[in-house]
Each structure stands twice: as C-alpha cells, then as structure tokens.
Amino acid sequence: MSEELVERVARRFQDFAEPYLREPGDDFAYRLKVDHTMRVRSIATDIAETSGVPERVHLAARLAALLHDIGRFPQYKEYRTFRDAESANHAGLSVRHTLREHMLDSAPQDIRRLVLGAVFLHNKRSLPATLPPDLQAVAQIVRDSDKLDIFRVMIAHFSKQDPEHPEVALHVKPHPTAYSQDVLESLLRGETGDYRRIVWVNDFKLMVVGWLFDLNYRRACQMLHELGYLDTIFESLPKDPQVLALRRQVTEHLARRLANG
Ligand SMILES: [Fe+2]
Incomplete structure (x- = not known):
C-alpha cells in the first residue's frame, strides 16, 4: 500500500x-x-x-x-x-x-x-x-x-560539470580567494551559515560546509563522508590558516559523528 x-x-x-x-x-x-x-x-x-x-x-x-x-x-x-x-x-x-x-x-x-x-x-x-x-x-x-543533494549540486556547479546557471548559486560574486570573515568565524563557532551573509562564491561553499553541523542522522554523515564532498569543497577553497583550521574542525566533527553511532 x-x-x-x-x-x-x-x-x-x-x-x-x-x-x-x-x-x-x-x-x-x-x-x-x-x-x-x-x-x-x-x-x-x-x-x-x-x-x-x-x-x-x-x-x-x-x-x-x-x-x-x-x-x-x-x-x-x-x-x-x-x-x-x-x-x-x-x-x-x-x-x-x-x-x-x-x-x-x-x-x-x-x-x-x-x-x-x-x-x-x-x-x-x-x-x-x-x-x-x-x-x-x-x-x-x-x-x-x-x-x-545540494552538496552534490554545488560541487557540480563550481567544478563546471553542469552548464553555467546563475540561479544555482543564487548570484554570488565570483572570486578565486575572497571570502567574508564573519561567515568563516560563525562556522568556526560551529554555527550553521546564513544565506543573507553570503557575498562571494567562497562564502557559499563555506556555508555549504557548515551544513555538516546541522545533519541529524548518522547515515547522512556517513554518506557525506563516503562521497568525499567536504574534501572536494575544501580543495577549491583558499588554503590560508583560518580555512585550514576550519577544515580540521570539520574533519574532527565528522569523525566524532561517525564514531558515536
Ligand atoms: Fe527547497
């Protein structure tokens, strides 16, 4: 039925x-x-x-x-x-x-x-x-x-696997290294990103990374891990000390979620 x-x-x-x-x-x-x-x-x-x-x-x-x-x-x-x-x-x-x-x-x-x-x-x-x-x-x-799935859509968009379409990333400004300090800092505090603060394409990627903190089911964390989405996104972000600190924090958070069942 x-x-x-x-x-x-x-x-x-x-x-x-x-x-x-x-x-x-x-x-x-x-x-x-x-x-x-x-x-x-x-x-x-x-x-x-x-x-x-x-x-x-x-x-x-x-x-x-x-x-x-x-x-x-x-x-x-x-x-x-x-x-x-x-x-x-x-x-x-x-x-x-x-x-x-x-x-x-x-x-x-x-x-x-x-x-x-x-x-x-x-x-x-x-x-x-x-x-x-x-x-x-x-x-x-x-x-x-x-x-x-939005992780996947964003990766396909930013890696140009999908045809260019401004509505996918909601009209963010393109720039190879720029990001907003307040977006990164809120993620370092373990908060979920806010669409309203997004200016640059890297802000958008950071916000998507922050969704990890908002995943409820262990199975969802497991899929995120298996698909390697976070690594793919971090590879396309600038490698400065703050972003690297966030990457460590996110990696540890994910490992904890996977270990805790
Ligand atoms: Fe929706």
Whole structure:
C-alpha cells in the first residue's frame, strides 16, 4: 500500500513538472529541480531504511521528499529566480500546490499532516525546539537528504560539470580567494551559515560546509563522508590558516559523528 502511494505521488510530481520542462530556454532550471527531487527521494529512502524509523515516518519522509520543492516550479515561472527573499517562500508554495493539486488526497490523514509539516519546515534555518516526534523525524530526514543533494549540486556547479546557471548559486560574486570573515568565524563557532551573509562564491561553499553541523542522522554523515564532498569543497577553497583550521574542525566533527553511532 505504501509503495503504491509513493509511486502514485511520484507520477503526479512528474505530471506536475512536465509542462514546465517544455518552457523554451528555462528547461535547465526546471530539470535541475526534477533531478534534485528524484535524488532527495532516494537519499531519504536510504536514511529512513537504515535508521530503523517507524513505517509511518518512512512513508511520510518519502512523500515529503517528492513534494518538498514543487513550489520551485511556480516560483521560477512567476519570478524568474529561486531566491525566496526576492520572490516567495518556496516551502509555502510547495504546501499550497500540494493541496491545490490534490497530491495527497489518497494518503491517510496522519501521513498527510506529517508530509505537509515536513515540506513546510524543510527550508527553515533550524527546526522549532519542540515538535511531535514523528514530525521531527520526517522533517529531519528531508532536511538531511536535501542538504546532501545540494552538496552534490554545488560541487557540480563550481567544478563546471553542469552548464553555467546563475540561479544555482543564487548570484554570488565570483572570486578565486575572497571570502567574508564573519561567515568563516560563525562556522568556526560551529554555527550553521546564513544565506543573507553570503557575498562571494567562497562564502557559499563555506556555508555549504557548515551544513555538516546541522545533519541529524548518522547515515547522512556517513554518506557525506563516503562521497568525499567536504574534501572536494575544501580543495577549491583558499588554503590560508583560518580555512585550514576550519577544515580540521570539520574533519574532527565528522569523525566524532561517525564514531558515536
Ligand atoms: Fe527547497
């Protein structure tokens, strides 16, 4: 039953995205979001499977992964940007379009509530301190999966494997060595980076590195480690003493998370 429901929602997602992919000239932006969604779905499935979560959390996490970014399509179509600050909160749009398109009408009520909650919370800087345990688990799985795939998207973008597209890195300024002191210092304090402080391309990379501190599931840390994303990002950052200190700190943090189970 649950596999069938996930497949049905996956097909609905593809049908929803389809007309956008036919927009002349903008297909790259939309394709990026379709591919991202499919990868977030498979990462979320992996985390849920290996972390022994209850079946309802497992199901809701897969559905929320499929729907978390559907608001990106109408957002880009209307505003021509993925920057929420200059357009609309895309998580709110995702909830609105999930409801408008009746994406979850065949899901049980409790699952629907978990999915909508996790979709709405997926892009918050941090989660509220008190959430019902199931919602917290679903939201954490989706947030970890989303971050893990954005690591990949950013690396592909900065290493020029993907075609140039300004919306991927949200219009940061290119420079080989410049970064903002306050961004680096907040990471050295173990804080998660803030989109609003990003100026340079290296700030963006530093912020992405800082997402490690915000990963909830050990399995997500394990994937990050196995994929070597942090090393790849650090190789493309300037090698000054501060950045090297951050690299040591991040490496130790990851090793601790992997050792602690
Ligand atoms: Fe998102």
